[in-house]
Amino acid sequence: MLNSAYAQNQTPAPAGGGMGLLGSILPLILILVVLYFLIILPQQRRQKKHQEMIASLKRGDRVVLSSGILGVITNVKDNTFIVKIAENTEIEVEKSAIAYKIGTSTS
Numbered sequence: 001m002l003n004s005a006y007a008q009n010q011t012p013a014p015a016g017g018g019m020g021l022l023g024s025i026l027p028l029i030l031i032l033v034v035l036y037f038l039i040i041l042p043q044q045r046r047q048k049k050h051q052e053m054i055a056s057l058k059r060g061d062r063v064v065l066s067s068g069i070l071g072v073i074t075n076v077k078d079n080t081f082i083v084k085i086a087e088n089t090e091i092e093v094e095k096s097a098i099a100y101k102i103g104t105s106t107s
Contacts, residue, residue, distance in 0.1 A: 054095050057081070062102040065093060070102070 019026075057063065061073045063083065074090060075082035081098065084090045 053101060054098055057095075057098065057101065064099045064102060065097050066099045067097070 057073060057076070059073055059076060062070070063073060063081075064070050065083070069083075069085055071083035071085040071091075073081050074084045077092075080092050080094055082090050082092050
């Protein structure tokens with residue numbers, strides 16, 4: 001009988017701690033914000049800068065392909081470039097295959 005009387009006088013502890021749902025979601029939100037500013041935003045900036053560089057390429061520009069091949073653009077088409085990589089050797093590559101233009105900074 002003493003045990004049941006003692007149990008009735010105790011108040012239950014609040015569920016979920018002091019901050020509840022906000023306290024458990026806040027660290028996840030902070031991690032996502034940090035990831036956005038450290039990974040996603042810089043990648044978007046690099047991609048936009050690369051697209052601008054591709055759009056500005058013209059005949060006579062020296063380029064490096066993503067495979068490491070160096071060449072000179074001899075013709076510009078809608079979706080491709082004709083790149084001269086040696087005497088009497090030209091290849092047609094997609095515009096996305098251009099890594100960077102020689103003579104400009106890569107950062």
